Amino acid sequence: MSPAEAPDSVVRVVRAYIDQHRAAFLDDLAEWLRIPSVSADPERAGEVRRSAEWLAAKLSETGFPVAEVWDTEKGGLPAVFAEWPSGDADAPTVLVYGHHDVQPAAREDGWATEPFEPTIVDGRMYARGAADDKGQVFFHTLGVRAHLAATGRTAPAVNLKLLIEGEEESGSPNFAALVRRHADRLAADVVMISDTGMWGETTPTVCTGMRGVADCEISLYGPGTDIHSGSFGGAVPNPADEAARLVAALHDADRRVAIPGFYDGVVELTERERELFAELPFDEDAWLGVAKSHATQGEAGFSTLERIWARPTAEVNGIWGGYTGPGGKTIIPAEAHVKLSFRLVAGQDVDKFQQSIGAWVAAQVTPGIRYEIEFRGATRPCLTPLDHPALQSVVRSMGQAFEQKIRFTREGGSGPAADLQDVLGAPVLFLGISVPSDGWHSINEKVELALLAKGVETSAYLWADLAEHWAVGQGQQSDRPSQARTN
Known part of the structure; x- marks a missing residue:
């Protein structure tokens, strides 16, 4: 897809705004990362609550008129809900999902730095949760402010909602019940998952689905x-x-x-989807090295990527x-x-x-x-049609931020995205900037600060693009992946 470029004036304002507020944004993120919100550790349940309260307060400070901590059933850990209405009668509603709990981490595990004392080295911020998922949640706070600065609006171009879970790293035991209980308040036209990644630092991608x-x-x-x-x-x-x-x-x-x-x-792969997967710079020998396996194996007639993403x-x-x-x-x-x-x-x-x-x-x-x-x-699995108007908005916005062609992936794993899709009846899309080297769930987890800024910039362009193209696109989307324009 060839991104429809935002006006130069918008790009200049967005990038200048991000530049101007970068230091304060990173200071705030570091403050949040210092909270050891490890959901798997009962002794840190209080820290998970402190993390939720911190985020709700920061979202209020960002400008969200509604920012609440939601308790879960059965003594579970809290989520955060925030809402910022557009004020435009025909604006689409977008629900952004992420999580604020993190995996366990300790210096003695082999970390080069203290996992809950964020450290910046060579353009990377090292800390537990830097990529998974606090960094990817938090880029939306600066992104929406840059969006307002560039458009002159006092509220986002979409009705923007956030649901930030506190139990994802523990298997989301209470998440589906939480979504069902608050389905009316969570109602949305599109669910945007910011708990995913890209193919690599030089190959920005958008994920279009996850297996169940x-x-x-x-x-x-x-x-x-x-x-x-x-x-x-x-x-x-x-x-x-x-x-x-x-x-x-x-x-x-x-x-x-x-x-x-x-x-x-x-739902079988189309030839176009197979072509898009084949465009990715996949090194099967390197992949086998990560898998610590000596050979590939799987369903005949499909490539390795097709097997792990779409079969x-x-x-x-x-x-x-x-x-x-x-x-x-x-x-x-x-x-x-x-x-x-x-x-x-x-x-x-x-x-x-x-x-x-x-x-x-x-x-x-x-x-x-x-x-x-x-x-x-x-x-359950989830899959976004390639021609869905919201997906095309994500691709255009990422293309503007990265100034290059955006390619497509899927995820072989599974997550709570399908609960949102099933209960809310809304399509699920993915917007993430993390890369494989970020070390999710491993020692020395980090986020690339340059990519984090690209996430902010993508978010800044996305809401106006989505509002502009939503009404037209609703009459054009199909029920399954189609021959999307990708060149």
Whole structure:
């Protein structure tokens, strides 16, 4: 897509405003990063609340007329909600999602600096949460102020809402309930996720979707207790044998998932989407090095990127049963277990998927073996059509900020974005500036300050572009990815 450039006067004002306020912005971000809002540590629950209160106060200071700390159910950790109405009757409503909780971190883990004392070295700010996700949440505060300065408005060109979660790093246990409880106040035309990244520092990209995930444990039971393999072997069903047969039957010779109905509804890649993935500078050998694997493997007919971004998968996470101690023990075990996880893509229905798993297991298991299947919940996939007007606004705005072509990726993993999509009925888009070297969840997490400034600048252009193109684009978007203009 060739970005429609903002007027030079707007660009000059935005960049000058960011330059003028850069130091204060980084000081504020550093102050927030000093709060160790580790949601996984019960002893730091108070710090997570302090982080939420700090952010709500800062959003009020930024200009949001509504900035509230929202408690979650079951004694969970708080989220932050903020709202700044546009005042324009036909303005679209955008809900920005991020999170203010962080992963655990300690100097003795191998950090070169104190993880909760932000340190700037060579244009990078090192601290836990610098990229994941406080830095990427916080760039919107300076971005909206630069937007107002450049447009002369007193309120954003869109109805701007923020929902900043406090439990994302702990699996978002209360997030779906929070969204359902406040669905009326969270209502939006578009959800913007600022908890993602780009391909690399010199290859800015926009993510267009995330896979969903579902997992289950299958327990297989045979004799009432472990029994002698000499006396009974070859004459009664063996649960460990059944577990092995079940796992072996999971894929066919082309590494396609062999569960009947598994691919029902899958939104297939278009040729244009495959071309866009192929444009990325993917080094498969380097990727294998990160994976610490010696070879690639997967569904026949698809590239590595297509497999991890756009195809559903089934993986064995664990298999066990019988005797696993030293030496031998000649038994037929009483039970065996298999843990499976499935990455789902757009078009797959989670409820139908679970029914397919149940029917498949029933058909595979030998008579005389009792089995149980425990599903542990599921996250639905989300996918934004390439021609969606809001996505095109993101691409134009990023193109203006980065002054180069913006390419497209997807995420192989899963997140709470689908909860927002399901409850609010709004499409999900992604705006992030983090890069793989930022070290999410690792030691020495950092954010590139130059890219952080590009995030601010993208946010500054985005709201006016989205407001301008929204009404026209609503009549043009399709129900699935299309041949978007990308050159």
